Amino acid sequence: MCVGMFIALIDIQIVSASLKDIGGGLSAGADDTAWVQTAYLIAEIIVIPLSGWLSRVMSTRWLFAASAAGFTLTSLLCALAWNIQSMIAFRALQGFLGGSMIPLVFTTAFIYFSGKQRVIAASVIGAIASLAPTLGPAVGGLITDISSWHWLFYINLVPGLFVTVAVPLLVKVDRPNLALLKGADYLGMGLMALFLGCLEYTLEEGPRWNWFSDSTIATTAWVAAICGVLFVWRSLKIDDPIVDLRALRERNFALGCLFSFITGIGIFATIYLTPLFLGRVRGYGALDIGLAVFSTGVFQLLAIPVYAFLANRVDLRWILMLGLALFGISMWDFSSITHDWGAKELLLPQAIRGFAQQMAVPPTVTLTLGALSPARLKLASGLFNLMRNLGGAIGIAACATVLNDRTNLHFLRLAEHLNASNEGMNRWLEQWRDNAQALGQNSLDAGQAALHQLWGLTWREAQTLTFADAFLVIMLCFAVATLLVPLMRKVQPPPQPSADAH
Incomplete structure (x- = not known):
């Protein structure tokens, strides 16, 4: 089960260092390619709180096995994606189908182990929970460098198949209760999905589109706020909620x-x-x-x-x-x-x-x-x-x-000191112009090149301060x-x- 949780968690960040390669391979722009990450996160964040109810319905082992099987299949589909639209769709399915593996490991460990064993189990699970996303960029960068971006997904197939087969054979924690399907809080599920999905979209896309100045971001923020309030109200009102608030x-x-x-x-x-x-x-x-x-x-x-x-x-x-x-x-x-x-x-x-x-x-x-x-x-x-x-x-x-x-703020503050009275800057510009002229540039081009270089250095320092x-x-x-x-x-x-x- 820890193997399943690890591959589900590392896939959150494994593509982050390779988005340019994926976009290039699928002939997609930066805005579309960003959705390879966003789609996974939105889908995963919706299914994680649902996993408790789903495990009561299906049982822990069969939900985990189904989650591992779905994650493995969609990993294969991601590797075989033919355009950016198919990749985004398969990544969303990958996040939704694989997300249940994460919380199920925590609950199973606390049922199986007690005393000192529980401390060791919590240590291992906690290490995986924080280590997997930390290693994601490193593993993704290494795979992309020595092979191709397709192997970011092919690498999941062997451990995914292993978990799909092994968990039903080894994990015996509880039994399915299909009666829970009758009378379940489906309205609460819908409110929670809208709340978390819109909230994740707002948080992911907000910085890129200047937050509420964009009509789509403003709309999703309002939907998230309204559905969030209704979801909390309903979860506290009914006897058997989807999430135990x-x-x-x-x-x-x-x-x-x-x-x-x-x-x-x-x-x-x-x-x-x-x-x-x-x-x-x-x-x-x-x-x-x-x-x-x-x-x-x-x-x-x-x-x-x-x-x-x-x-x-x-x-x-x-x-x-x-x-x-x-x-x-x-x-x-x-x-x-x-x-x-x-x-x-x-x-x-x-x-x-x-x-x-x-x-x-x-x-x-x-x-x-x-x-x-x-x-x-x-x-x-x-x-x-x-x-x-x-x-x-x-x-x-x-x-x-x-x-x-803050980058623009720092840049403007640094630029305030870069004026004609700054002797250090004047000497630097003069030296840069002399070097450019020595390489054959005329005086005007050398001066423009020096100013461009000064702008680049200032922007770099502004970014670093930010x-x-x-x-x-x-x-x-x-x-x-x-x-x-x-x-x-x-x-x-x-x-x-x-x-x-x-």
Whole structure:
């Protein structure tokens, strides 16, 4: 099941470093190609909270097997896509069919394991949940560089088939209950799908189209707001809702969802910002970007035995506080970024972030879901996992808006100092003109070339300062989260019945 969750999670980001290659191969523009990512995210974010109800209807093993089979088939279809429209459709199906695998792993682990085994299981699952999207750009860049973009999807076929066959044979957690199909809250499902789908579209496309100045973005935002309010009202009113929002009354669950949301911001926004910086400012290709960000995953893997050692000896709340604090420190380190940062300069902040992810995600899982009874676990797990993805979507949208708005501001502030009274600038322009004339350019062309070069350098520095601003915003989120950790209660897990009893 962890193998299935890993391939579903890594596919969120595996195409991010290779969108240009996919667009080129399918003769599509940048706007259309962006939907290869957006379609997957919209579909996945809709199905994740539905997975609890679906697993009660179909049973855990058959829902997981069907999800793995659908994910594998649509991976093949994505590799065989003949134009951008077919690719977008297959990516949406891939996200919708594969999304159920993610929360089912969490619920099954808490049913199967107890005591120290539960700590180890949560550690492994938490590591995968944060490691898979972190490795996505690196794996995607490597595959595209040594082969073609088609193998971004072909690589899913063998593990997908393995999971499809193995899960029905090995996983025995519960039994299907088709009676739940009668009288289910289908209106609530529709409201939730409209709410989450429109919200994800608004967050993904808003920064690109200047938010509410675009009529489509304004419309989807209003639909998301209205359907969201109606969905919450209906979920609290009826006896058997699709998503257990009442679980938010429990302090640990509410705080855990908040921490899941904030770690989603940190993981996904940083994955978005770092490759973007290396591409825009440093001019790195897909493989170089992947190699530069790979160190985060390495240090997270190294932190797994450290967490396993601490988790059975130290209160999980203090480990969580350490993880959130270290994540904030890594964002502070990132904020000193300069235009010449590469893999060497990124090593320390990424090492801290990798260690922090392992210290933050597993204890959040255990403290949030560990005290829930199996009856509530399925519906609550979907909401918990949804919060991480929503955090990622909102974090990326916020960072994209910061990059759009603050770059122009920094550029204008830098340009204010680039005037005739700036002796350093005058000497630089004169030297550049002399060099250009020495290469055979006339005086007028040399002067224009010098000004163009000055504009490029100023824009590069403005972009770099804006990336620093975005990292500082993320740091503030983790500072707030760190201060809230003491409000969580120590978890005493409920007695666990055997797997056969389910």
